Amino acid sequence: MKIEFFKHNVGAEEKQAVLAVLDSIFLTTGETVAQFEKDLANYLNIPYCIGLSHCTGALHLALLALDLKAGDEIITTPMTFVATSLVIAHIGAKPIWVDVEKDTGNLNTDLIEAAITSKTRAILPVHLYGQMCDMKAIRKIADKYGLVVIEDAAHALESERDGIRVGELSDVACFSFYATKSITSGEGGAIVTRSKRIADKLRLLRAHGINKEVLERYGQNYAHWDLVDLGWKYNMSNIQAALLLPQLKKIAVTWQRRKEIDLKYREAFQNMPKLYPNAKSAHHLSTVWVDPKKRDSVLQKLQNRGIGVAVNYRPIHLLSKFKELYKRESGSFPEAERIGNSTISLPLYPKLTKFELIYIIANLKQILE
Numbered sequence: 001m002k003i004e005f006f007k008h009n010v011g012a013e014e015k016q017a018v019l020a021v022l023d024s025i026f027l028t029t030g031e032t033v034a035q036f037e038k039d040l041a042n043y044l045n046i047p048y049c050i051g052l053s054h055c056t057g058a059l060h061l062a063l064l065a066l067d068l069k070a071g072d073e074i075i076t077t078p079m080t081f082v083a084t085s086l087v088i089a090h091i092g093a094k095p096i097w098v099d100v101e102k103d104t105g106n107l108n109t110d111l112i113e114a115a116i117t118s119k120t121r122a123i124l125p126v127h128l129y130g131q132m133c134d135m136k137a138i139r140k141i142a143d144k145y146g147l148v149v150i151e152d153a154a155h156a157l158e159s160e161r162d163g164i165r166v167g168e169l170s171d172v173a174c175f176s177f178y179a180t181k182s183i184t185s186g187e188g189g190a191i192v193t194r195s196k197r198i199a200d201k202l203r204l205l206r207a208h209g210i211n212k213e214v215l216e217r218y219g220q221n222y223a224h225w226d227l228v229d230l231g232w233k234y235n236m237s238n239i240q241a242a243l244l245l246p247q248l249k250k251i252a253v254t255w256q257r258r259k260e261i262d263l264k265y266r267e268a269f270q271n272m273p274k275l276y277p278n279a280k281s282a283h284h285l286s287t288v289w290v291d292p293k294k295r296d297s298v299l300q301k302l303q304n305r306g307i308g309v310a311v312n313y314r315p316i317h318l319l320s321k322f323k324e325l326y327k328r329e330s331g332s333f334p335e336a337e338r339i340g341n342s343t344i345s346l347p348l349y350p351k352l353t354k355f356e357l358i359y360i361i362a363n364l365k366q367i368l369e
């Protein structure tokens, strides 16, 4: 028995789409990327979408496009993948972590105001496991203190809460199409925004800061272009977009299948993050909480029985480099640490078979007894 932790959904349609791009003249950022940006913007009902090479780049450009700078403080969560705070460190700003809600692992919005200082410029929530943070509360605090809001929506393409969708109340929202995300091009990312000014800046910054994108340059007689900003090389390619377009069309179906599996885990195990009422989770990760003293041995036993697992996440303030830089000790964020010490992520993807699901549940139950 070998049950993968994750299997992607790339099939015949995606292969066909990639072959069509390979047979075309244009492999990098061209019409296929433009089509994907249009479709994703339509899906999310947000006017502007910029296709990028990964969500780490999306988060990085988001900070730059919103004029965040060295010395600024950005309020965010320690219960996330490292990229969320890494980009803050890279621009010389400081991640100000606040603890998470004990039932969900999402940023505890009640703790935000106490963390605000004269240097605070932004709030960067992460919609953990596919459940949206309380964006109404976050927007309210941001407006009161004149802060910008950046959503790390890497887990949350399909999410809604209290009638709000991702991208709706923030300045920008960042998405990932990394290998284990709900739609994937192996590597890939995007930003959505309602501001044309920010969208224009992001387009410039994803392509070195050059004032004519390559698609504009193609098909016309050569014309000189200029470097007008210090940008990065974070553009999405047509090959990535071709992989994503068919998956985006099927997103409701793959979401439904993940939801069914997540609910089966929830029937079997009580100790899981709570689902919010009046919300739609993206059901990106199914995590169970076990006794912290036994967590690592449970991880080993599941793998010995052929079940792929992951840990999302050990709290990032205790990882060596962040610890060295920001000097937060264990005990600083008790809820994030408790979750980090007890969490196990189980296989959750549409290709997981009924038989595999039954095998996982039965084995985990047996191990926990």
Ligand SMILES: *Cc1c(COP(=O)(O)O)cnc(C)c1O
Residues within 6 Å of the ligand: 053, 054, 055, 056, 057, 080, 081, 083, 084, 126, 152, 154, 155, 175, 176, 177, 178, 187, 188, 189
């Ligand atoms: C996957 C992920 C990222 C990084 O995405 P990449 O596309 O791999 O750069 C950032 N934040 C969270 C919460 C993620 O899960």
